[in-house]
Amino acid sequence: MKLPNTPKNQAIAEVAATLAIENMYPDEAFIKEIIAKEKHQLDIMLKRFRVDEELKHHNKTAWKKRYDRTREYVRKNLREELER
Numbered sequence: 001m002k003l004p005n006t007p008k009n010q011a012i013a014e015v016a017a018t019l020a021i022e023n024m025y026p027d028e029a030f031i032k033e034i035i036a037k038e039k040h041q042l043d044i045m046l047k048r049f050r051v052d053e054e055l056k057h058h059n060k061t062a063w064k065k066r067y068d069r070t071r072e073y074v075r076k077n078l079r080e081e082l083e084r
Helices: 007-021 028-048 053-058 060-083
Strands: none
Touching: 028 060, 053 060
């Protein structure tokens, strides 16, 4: 079954693929919980590092780099937490 290409489904597929590589086969509720946790932590870190709409308006390239770096930091922390 092919799912529509939406941001939500992309996030689910990304988490599932990462976990499958690590031989973890979670259920849908677990994936949703991880995605919600990632979103919550990402929101906190974006505020902390001032990756906001003002920066995006003034310098999209800098905003994109900071956003990507922050997202990777959050994902790395979540992966480490799952491995414990």
